[in-house]
Amino acid sequence: MDGTQDVLSQAPLFEALDDEGSKALRSCMRDVRLTRGQTLFAEGDDGDRLYVVLDGKIKLTRTAPDGRENLLSVLGPGEMFGELSLFDPRPRTASAIAVTECRLAAVAHDELRPWLDKSPQVAVTLLGALARRLRRANDVMADLVFTDVPGRVAKALLDLAERFGKQTDDGLHVHHDLTQEELAQLVGASRETVNKALADFAGRGWIRIEARAVVILDIDRLKRRAR
Ligand code: CMP
Numbered sequence: 001m002d003g004t005q006d007v008l009s010q011a012p013l014f015e016a017l018d019d020e021g022s023k024a025l026r027s028c029m030r031d032v033r034l035t036r037g038q039t040l041f042a043e044g045d046d047g048d049r050l051y052v053v054l055d056g057k058i059k060l061t062r063t064a065p066d067g068r069e070n071l072l073s074v075l076g077p078g079e080m081f082g083e084l085s086l087f088d089p090r091p092r093t094a095s096a097i098a099v100t101e102c103r104l105a106a107v108a109h110d111e112l113r114p115w116l117d118k119s120p121q122v123a124v125t126l127l128g129a130l131a132r133r134l135r136r137a138n139d140v141m142a143d144l145v146f147t148d149v150p151g152r153v154a155k156a157l158l159d160l161a162e163r164f165g166k167q168t169d170d171g172l173h174v175h176h177d178l179t180q181e182e183l184a185q186l187v188g189a190s191r192e193t194v195n196k197a198l199a200d201f202a203g204r205g206w207i208r209i210e211a212r213a214v215v216i217l218d219i220d221r222l223k224r225r226a227r
Contacts, residue, residue: 008105010078011052012129016121025115029105034058034098047085047092049106053077056102057164057177060094061185071185073136074099074176076163083126086112099177149189150197154226156187157207161216171208172216179212201225 008014014022032051034040041047043062051058053075060072060081072094075081084093086109116123143152160176167173176183183198184191198214201207206222208215216222 007054007077008052011080012125013050013052013080013122015125016119021119025107026105028111029107032104032106034102034104036098036100038098038102040096040098040104041082041092042095043092045092047082047089048110049108050080050082050086050112051096051104051106052080054103054105057099058102058104059097059099059178059182061097062094069185070188071178071182074160074163074178074186079163080129083130085109087126087130099182144188149187149193150200151226152187152189153183153194153197154201154222156183157214157216158219158222158226161219165216168215170215170217172219173213174216175213177212 008026009022014025017025029052031054032040034056040051040058055077058075058081060075062070062072064070081096082092085091089109116126143155147155157174161172161174164176165172165174178186180191180195184194187194198207198209201222202209204218204221206216206218206225208217
């Protein structure tokens with residue numbers, strides 16, 4: 001089993017499949033490579049395939065009519081996107097842009113649909129992934145209404161840590177690869193307010209700020225602030 005198969009086996013799409021099924025589905029998939037900053041598809045495009053991230057980071061964004069961006073999520077290895085237009089054949093609901101160099105596995109919706117018919121487990125695990133996404137979207141929406149910006153910054157850092165965090169001797173290293181502007185778009189606040197919250201956390205010794213990364217030094221305090 002190579003590293004790619006390992007990453008794929010973590011994706012919800014493959015959870016329910018045995019080795020033989022995984023191999024068969026893998027053979028329907030094509031590798032796609034993106035350079036940093038490259039757009040894979042734009043909000044409103046016709047969508048005909050689903051992707052699993054093998055390597056790198058992808059951001060999903062929406063743009064307001066006045067040009068402001070909202071960063072819905074940053075996805076890393078094993079995570080899947082592009083499934084909404086599989087179940088509901090309408091235009092893409094967000095743009096997908098590479099935050100770093102990326103390698104993806106792509107499967108055409110037309111090739112995936114027979115799998116949903118012949119394997120109820122595949123359909124159920126995809127529904128599970130959709131349900132998790134809806135839960136998360138509800139949480140994000142509630143946070144926008146009920147939680148102050150520092151609380152949302154703390155939550156965003158913890159969410160990024162879950163995806164990209166690596167424990168090192170001096171703390172939990174979260175190499176998110178996002179610019180300050182992108183972090184602000186993820187939190188849904190201005191860059192100035194988000195920077196102020198980050199500086200405050202750093203001043204209290206909860207985090208250390210590095211270029212496109214943070215090191216979480218006191219995760220318990222950060223979790224308490226996120227509540
Ligand atoms: P699709 O609409 O085909 O293309 C854009 C993809 O972004 C979409 O499928 C989902 O896979 C993903 N997506 C849309 N909204 C969110 C969200 N709120 N959080 C995470 N991913 C999302």
